Amino acid sequence: MSAQILDGRKVRDLLTRGLVEKFANLSAKTMAIIQVGDRAESTSYIKGKKAFAEKIGVATQHIQLPEDATLEMVLEKIENCNGDPTIRGIIVQLPLPLALDRDIIINAIDPEKDVDALTSERVKGWTEGREDALWPATVRGIKTLLEFYKIDLFGKKVVIIGRSMLVGKPLAAMCISENATVTVCHSKTADLARETLDADIVISAAGKQNLIGKEQVSPGQIVIDVGINTVEGEKLDDEIADRKLVGDVDFEEVSKIVAMITPVPGGVGPMTVLGLFQNLLDLCES
Amino acid sequence: MSAQILDGRKVRDLLTRGLVEKFANLSAKTMAIIQVGDRAESTSYIKGKKAFAEKIGVATQHIQLPEDATLEMVLEKIENCNGDPTIRGIIVQLPLPLALDRDIIINAIDPEKDVDALTSERVKGWTEGREDALWPATVRGIKTLLEFYKIDLFGKKVVIIGRSMLVGKPLAAMCISENATVTVCHSKTADLARETLDADIVISAAGKQNLIGKEQVSPGQIVIDVGINTVEGEKLDDEIADRKLVGDVDFEEVSKIVAMITPVPGGVGPMTVLGLFQNLLDLCES
Numbered sequence: 001m002s003a004q005i006l007d008g009r010k011v012r013d014l015l016t017r018g019l020v021e022k023f024a025n026l027s028a029k030t031m032a033i034i035q036v037g038d039r040a041e042s043t044s045y046i047k048g049k050k051a052f053a054e055k056i057g058v059a060t061q062h063i064q065l066p067e068d069a070t071l072e073m074v075l076e077k078i079e080n081c082n083g084d085p086t087i088r089g090i091i092v093q094l095p096l097p098l099a100l101d102r103d104i105i106i107n108a109i110d111p112e113k114d115v116d117a118l119t120s121e122r123v124k125g126w127t128e129g130r131e132d133a134l135w136p137a138t139v140r141g142i143k144t145l146l147e148f149y150k151i152d153l154f155g156k157k158v159v160i161i162g163r164s165m166l167v168g169k170p171l172a173a174m175c176i177s178e179n180a181t182v183t184v185c186h187s188k189t190a191d192l193a194r195e196t197l198d199a200d201i202v203i204s205a206a207g208k209q210n211l212i213g214k215e216q217v218s219p220g221q222i223v224i225d226v227g228i229n230t231v232e233g234e235k236l237d238d239e240i241a242d243r244k245l246v247g248d249v250d251f252e253e254v255s256k257i258v259a260m261i262t263p264v265p266g267g268v269g270p271m272t273v274l275g276l277f278q279n280l281l282d283l284c285e286s
Numbered sequence: 287m288s289a290q291i292l293d294g295r296k297v298r299d300l301l302t303r304g305l306v307e308k309f310a311n312l313s314a315k316t317m318a319i320i321q322v323g324d325r326a327e328s329t330s331y332i333k334g335k336k337a338f339a340e341k342i343g344v345a346t347q348h349i350q351l352p353e354d355a356t357l358e359m360v361l362e363k364i365e366n367c368n369g370d371p372t373i374r375g376i377i378v379q380l381p382l383p384l385a386l387d388r389d390i391i392i393n394a395i396d397p398e399k400d401v402d403a404l405t406s407e408r409v410k411g412w413t414e415g416r417e418d419a420l421w422p423a424t425v426r427g428i429k430t431l432l433e434f435y436k437i438d439l440f441g442k443k444v445v446i447i448g449r450s451m452l453v454g455k456p457l458a459a460m461c462i463s464e465n466a467t468v469t470v471c472h473s474k475t476a477d478l479a480r481e482t483l484d485a486d487i488v489i490s491a492a493g494k495q496n497l498i499g500k501e502q503v504s505p506g507q508i509v510i511d512v513g514i515n516t517v518e519g520e521k522l523d524d525e526i527a528d529r530k531l532v533g534d535v536d537f538e539e540v541s542k543i544v545a546m547i548t549p550v551p552g553g554v555g556p557m558t559v560l561g562l563f564q565n566l567l568d569l570c571e572s
Contacts, residue, residue, distance in 0.1 A: 120406035127413045128451055155476045163462055165414055172458075172470070176449055179474040181481060184458070188465040190441045195467065198484075 003255040006224070006262045008141075011148045012270040019056045019277055026284050030059040031089040031115065031277075032081045036074060036100065037067035041230075042093045049091070052273045058280065061087065067097055074100060075108050082110040089115035089280040094166075112286070115279045118165070126170050129177030139170045140278055141271030142203070142224060143178075149260070151201070151222060153178035159196050161185045161212075161248070162205030167226055171203060192216060204248035214253040221258040225249040226268045245269070289541040292510070292548045294427075297434045298556040305342045305563055312570050316345040317375040317401065317563075318367045322360060322386065323353035327516075328379045335377070338559045344566065347373065353383055360386060361394050368396040375401035375566040380452075398572070401565045404451070412456050415463030425456045426564055427557030428489070428510060435546070437487070437508060439464035445481050447471045447498075447534070448491030453512055457489060478502060490534035500539040507544040511535040512554045531555070 023029055031053055033046050046062060053060045063077050074092075081090045090113045096102050111121040117134045126133040135143060146153065158180040162168035168184065175182045185195050187206070196202045196216045204212050205226035217223060227248030247264030255261050262268055309315055317339055319332050332348060339346045349363050360378075367376045376399045382388050392400075397407040403420045412419040421429060432439065444466040448454035454470065461468045471481050473492070482488045482502045490498050491512035503509060513534030533550030541547050548554055 120410040123410040123413055124406040127409055127455060129449075155474050157476070163415075169413060169459075173455075176470055176472070179472070181469065181471050181475040183467065183469040184462055185467050186462070186465070188441050189467040190443070 003261040008267040008270040012274045030087045032061045033091045034063045035093045036065045078108045088284045137276035138272045140275030153180040156180045156200040158201045159183045159199035167205040211248040213250040222260040289547040294553040294556040298560045316373045318347045319377045320349045321379045322351045364394045374570045423562035424558045426561030439466040442466045442486040444487045445469045445485035453491040497534040499536040508546040
């Protein structure tokens with residue numbers, strides 16, 4: 001292995017101190033997390049968020065609704081949170097049960113408390129790439145990680161694999177706003193290796209194990225692995241208990257070739273939790 | 287010259303007939319155009335829209351406000367249009383005077399009448415690439431032009447130059463939603479030719495004369511020129527009177543090399559006006 005590890009756990013821990021200090025000066029800083037149903041993965045993610053919140057002195061309010069909750073029940077909870085001045089961030093844990101209209105629910109969140117940046121107003125903000133854009137937590141986390149390692153995106157060629165509203169699309173918008181030249185690839189891309197080999201930075205958010213192997217990378221590149229693929233196994237990560245996490249990248253092979261790489265677990269995952277609370281801080285301070 | 291011309295005027299004229307028939311069956315179909323100040327270019331664009339509207343049997347209402355109009359004055363006009371059931375599309379002609387807050391004004395438009403697809407809700411719709419997304423007029427026009435010539439974007443490599451909210455960003459979103467692999471370039475791209483030479487389709491929306499010359503293209507490519515660069519001269523286009531229009535592409539040289547190309551004028555310009563009224567029709571029928 002020759003690549004430098006971009007160590008998300010280390011960066012998260014280093015930057016946690018600053019967050020603790022800043023939150024200590026704030027009184028209203030509660031994060032509300034609305035969960036509909038009890039999907040094990042969602043519960044696990046929420047547990048991770050609550051644990052981190054506690055560590056940095058942020059109160060959380062976990063609002064649980066049954067799987068068969070009506071739209072009105074969810075909207076009422078959101079309205080309560082919107083109206084509560086102690087609550088500064090609202091998360092509706094995704095995915096929602098299929099019977100519920102996701103768009104209506106998300107857009108009911110006050111954009112000033114939309115810590116996931118998924119309301120129409122926030123989406124417009126990050127699509128535009130405004131100075132004051134709030135980026136979805138994963139994107140915020142990656143941005144922070146790159147900044148920490150002094151990796152400047154200006155003029156760089158970034159290849160992103162994935163086009164979701166949570167990661168791929170806002171990630172492309174963020175990189176474009178930082179003056180990178182950005183290629184968005186996905187499952188219909190004709191020749192993925194042709195695209196990735198040409199990049200300065202490869203960011204994979206496809207959710208497909210071993211998508212990026214030694215054929216897809218070249219020396220000097222930076223590889224960011226956003227893939228979260230769970231396979232049964234021992235507990236290896238803070239974010240999801242009782243599962244073994246692997247990314248999209250064949251770490252062992254790729255790390256022999258490229259210049260820098262994020263591991264999974266311990267890369268983008270911890271940075272995402274950090275990014276979420278960086279967002280909350282921004283909302284508290286705005 | 288060997289390239290096939292993608293003839294925007296011809297396609298516009300051919301598709302106009304269908305629009306005329308469909309609008310004939312509708313009673314409420316007025317397009318309101320709100321203009322603040324009297325910029326010559328804006329007046330000229332509006333003239334083009336009004337002329338086309340008349341041709342297809344759509345009424346327009348041109349609402350003119352002085353250059354020093356207050357935010358309240360503009361919002362009042364928008365509210366009136368929102369509340370008027372005969373008005374189905376509202377355009378706020380851009381650019382607005384700098385003293386006015388563009389975001390507040392645009393977002394005051396009822397999304398159901400937002401024919402330019404610039405409100406937060408519409409931006410979210412096209413960023414997401416939803417089936418029912420309304421695309422900004424230029425993007426809609428390009429989409430229609432490609433469909434007319436049976437150019438399928440699926441799996442193609444599209445290189446877009448430009449990242450504006452009116453063209454570059456929604457164009458990238460549209461191409462991604464059609465399963466193209468998309469690269470977004472701009473003024474900070476390190477090596478533009480390296481990107482464009484690699485594409486199946488090059489779409490330039492940079493607004494820079496001669497940006498795309500023979501060094502930037504290769505045989506077999508399709509080149510779409512969205513550039514609208516005006517130079518003093520004779521009247522050559524319907525959209526802007528008394529100016530000579532040139533695109534971003536060195537048409538004479540590039541058309542010798544590539545497979546298909548749009549001219550300027552006569553390419554994307556006429557398709558944009560068509561796209562605007564295709565949008566209006568969708569809003570009337572929804």
